[in-house]
Amino acid sequence: MRVISHTASNTEIVCALGAGHLLVGIDADSDFPVDVVRDLPKLGRDLQLDLAAVEALRPDLVLTSLTVPGHERIVEALNQRGIPTLVADPVSLEDVFDDVRRIANALGMPEAGARLAAEMDAAMPQRVGGKAARVLVEWWPKPVIVPGRDSWITGLLQRLGAHNPWHDRPNKSQPVTPDEVVSARPDLVITSWCGVPEHQLRPANVIRREGWQTVPAVSRGAVHAISEAYLGRPGPRLVEGYRQLAAHLDALAD
Known part of the structure; x- marks a missing residue:
């Protein structure tokens, strides 16, 4: 499977799932993990994605998002070119966990997605007691x-x-x-x-x-x-x- 990530968060999710080897291109802001992203083609920043370069890499899936105003134009352009996309638009923390699972499912590794989401959730426990600082x-x-x-x-x-x-x-x-x-x-x-x-x-x-x-x-x-x-x-x-x-x-x- 050939995957392009259009946002740093999606790149990091893919790599945390152990699927960095599927990436064939990334956006210019994806800088982690360094050993995975260092040599991958950089296809432009979020709103300047080089669509022709994306198409030339023949991706099976582009992982994009709506987290930056204007991203919707990029998503529309990808759709017009017939490039399969998965669009993340998390609002809540729970949405972030859902996106981890959605991306993992799209990559054919649902168990890894469920495990990573659960690990993230457990690593950020609810703290109680004391005054709620602003x-x-x-x-x-x-x-x-x-x-x-x-x-x-x-x-x-x-x-x-x-x-x-x-x-x-x-x-x-x-x-x-x-x-x-x-x-x-x-x-x-x-x-x-x-x-x-x-x-x-x-x-x-x-x-x-x-x-x-x-x-x-x-x-x-x-x-x-x-x-x-x-x-x-x-x-x-x-x-x-x-x-x-x-x-x-x-x-x-x-």
């Missing part, structure tokens, strides 16, 4: 964009016994104003900017923002960076995101 996860700095109700991040925080201040906003993400952040009073701010390498995340810039000095997280210095690879990719490495969030939450209680 956590601002920042997808982008200008304007500040945060997850809403329809985000696996909201579910991830709930499992940690924490709280997304915008958990009731009926969207995947939205911009927020400085006044809204001040009113939300987050206890912890996590920078996880989409597409930005971890070494370029700038918690210090958040602390210096005008008007944010009364925010509890800022006044306490509880502003930290977690790679988008661990929070923004709905796949197996969300487990590492859970662990890093848990460590920062535990530090609040010390």
